[in-house]
Amino acid sequence: MRIAYTSDLHVDISQRNWELVPYLAKVLKIIDPDVFVIAGDVSPELGDLEYVLDCFSGLQCPRLFIPGNQDIWVLSEEMQEKGHDSYEKYYFYLPDACRRNGFTPLWMEPMVLGGVGFVGSIAWYDHAGPGADSAALPRESHYLLDSVWNDMRWACWSDISMMMEGRLWPARRPDAEVAREFNLRLDQDIEAFCRDPLISEVVVVTHYPPFEALSVAGVPFPGSRDLAGILFSHERVTVSISGHIHDKKDLVVRNVRAVRCPVGYLKWDQRKYQDVVKDCLEVIHLIDREDFLPKGQP
Numbered sequence: 001m002r003i004a005y006t007s008d009l010h011v012d013i014s015q016r017n018w019e020l021v022p023y024l025a026k027v028l029k030i031i032d033p034d035v036f037v038i039a040g041d042v043s044p045e046l047g048d049l050e051y052v053l054d055c056f057s058g059l060q061c062p063r064l065f066i067p068g069n070q071d072i073w074v075l076s077e078e079m080q081e082k083g084h085d086s087y088e089k090y091y092f093y094l095p096d097a098c099r100r101n102g103f104t105p106l107w108m109e110p111m112v113l114g115g116v117g118f119v120g121s122i123a124w125y126d127h128a129g130p131g132a133d134s135a136a137l138p139r140e141s142h143y144l145l146d147s148v149w150n151d152m153r154w155a156c157w158s159d160i161s162m163m164m165e166g167r168l169w170p171a172r173r174p175d176a177e178v179a180r181e182f183n184l185r186l187d188q189d190i191e192a193f194c195r196d197p198l199i200s201e202v203v204v205v206t207h208y209p210p211f212e213a214l215s216v217a218g219v220p221f222p223g224s225r226d227l228a229g230i231l232f233s234h235e236r237v238t239v240s241i242s243g244h245i246h247d248k249k250d251l252v253v254r255n256v257r258a259v260r261c262p263v264g265y266l267k268w269d270q271r272k273y274q275d276v277v278k279d280c281l282e283v284i285h286l287i288d289r290e291d292f293l294p295k296g297q298p
């Protein structure tokens with residue numbers, strides 16, 4: 001089974017990011033993978049997300065999406081005051097946009113393909129605050145600190161119970177609580193797959209990285225510290241696909257192959273889009289039972 005993956009398309013950031021997407025789609029058509037995965041951070045604007053997902057409508061294979069932090073931002077204080085929040089995007093608008101455009105909202109609907117289970121979550125982090133001195137960081141890592149500041153402003157996980165208590169503006173839930181809630185659901189989804197004798201391995205797609213080994217030196221780990229333990233506790237988890245950090249990775253953490261292949265913030269350069277695509281799209285091959293069947297046999 002060939003799994004193609006990318007993340008962090010950030011089409012709202014630059015014209016180059018926007019224009020790259022049809023090239024990604026073209027190359028994917030040629031590669032013709034068995035599954036295609038986007039591990040979050042397309043744009044805070046739903047219209048942009050619809051554009052991106054629609055670009056891949058020519059693909060025959062199942063297409064899976066997981067939202068990133070920028071996808072769940074509510075970019076207007078006025079909207080936030082009216083009670084619109086990130087839960088609304090995560091559980092309603094984003095799944096809706098996926099289904100309308102031929103993508104499976106993986107965090108809502110785990111999927112099985114040829115004996116391989118796919119599950120996912122945004123995998124929110126369990127700590128707040130940048131926790132690093134930006135002056136001590138290389139320039140190319142500053143976006144990670146900006147991301148934390150922007151999350152504090154635009155990521156809005158509301159505590160509805162506070163409204164019940166008569167407050168006009170719902171309070172935000174602490175990051176650790178949000179992380180716990182999403183981790184619990186992911187753990188249950190993996191557990192359900194592990195009880196199924198027809199599923200031999202599980203691929204976990206998250207936006208935030210599950211392992212500290214995926215961090216950037218000098219920047220605090222931008223994920224949930226409980227997540228690695230959850231993945232390790234299920235033997236059938238063999239692959240982790242994540243995003244958020246804008247550099248390519250492919251390593252093995254215990255028995256899990258951990259990969260990411262983001263687009264990131266594209267700078268203006270002389271390279272053609274066809275060449276840029278090579279850095280933002282990767283394919284891994286899982287050996288599955290179909291590999292052992294003679295060609296043409298169902």
Ligand SMILES: [Fe+2]
Binds near residue numbers: 010068264
């Ligand atoms: Fe990103």
Ligand SMILES: [Fe+2]
Binds near residue numbers: 041068069244245
């Ligand atoms: Fe992100």
